[in-house]
Amino acid sequence: KRVAIFVSGGGSNMRALVADMVGDHAARPVVVVSNNAGAGGIAWAEAQGIATEVVDHRPYGEDRAAFEAALDAALARHAPDIICLAGFMRVLTAGFVSPWAGRMLNIHPSLLPQYRGLHTHRRAIEAGDATHGCTVHLVTPELDDGPVLGQATVPILPEDTADTLSARVLEQEHRLYPAVLRRFAAGNTQRLDL
Numbered sequence: 001k002r003v004a005i006f007v008s009g010g011g012s013n014m015r016a017l018v019a020d021m022v023g024d025h026a027a028r029p030v031v032v033v034s035n036n037a038g039a040g041g042i043a044w045a046e047a048q049g050i051a052t053e054v055v056d057h058r059p060y061g062e063d064r065a066a067f068e069a070a071l072d073a074a075l076a077r078h079a080p081d082i083i084c085l086a087g088f089m090r091v092l093t094a095g096f097v098s099p100w101a102g103r104m105l106n107i108h109p110s111l112l113p114q115y116r117g118l119h120t121h122r123r124a125i126e127a128g129d130a131t132h133g134c135t136v137h138l139v140t141p142e143l144d145d146g147p148v149l150g151q152a153t154v155p156i157l158p159e160d161t162a163d164t165l166s167a168r169v170l171e172q173e174h175r176l177y178p179a180v181l182r183r184f185a186a187g188n189t190q191r192l193d194l
């Protein structure tokens, strides 16, 4: 299977996915895509010899369809079978997502369906929750809402800040996402709970 990984920032999840796609893994990374030319993930991918595509969203303004048409054109050059969103910070419309139904994954830093959207760590702390975590799910047009493929849970400690909690969650993201992609690429959609 050919995997495209979408990043906007440092791409720590991308690096964990790439590191695991070796040996008898049924998938290989074929392109790293970003909306941000300065994304650390792009520089890292280039250094690894992985193809990269940058489609800056800013020239398109509010014309999401035009931005997504440019994404499609960039992707076509690499013929991916699976898309992994990994710290990709642009909302994708149904027009882009629907053709990828069942073949696009995302990692979200909460135990969905709790805390869709942004600032999930601060929200969990402010709610007084005892546990938090991350979710890998199939992407549907509804934001952070598709079928769950896996979750990892961490404790929220009394002295936690959003930063300490997000660091604890990120560690688990780097375990969960590779483990889910490895089984997903082999055709196994059984839910994984770490």
Ligand code: GRF
Binding pocket: 007, 008, 009, 010, 011, 012, 013, 014, 086, 087, 088, 107, 108, 109, 166, 170, 173
């Ligand atoms: C992480 O908080 C992750 O949960 C979210 O994007 C953030 C950055 O991820 N998906 P990465 O280090 O760029 O992979």
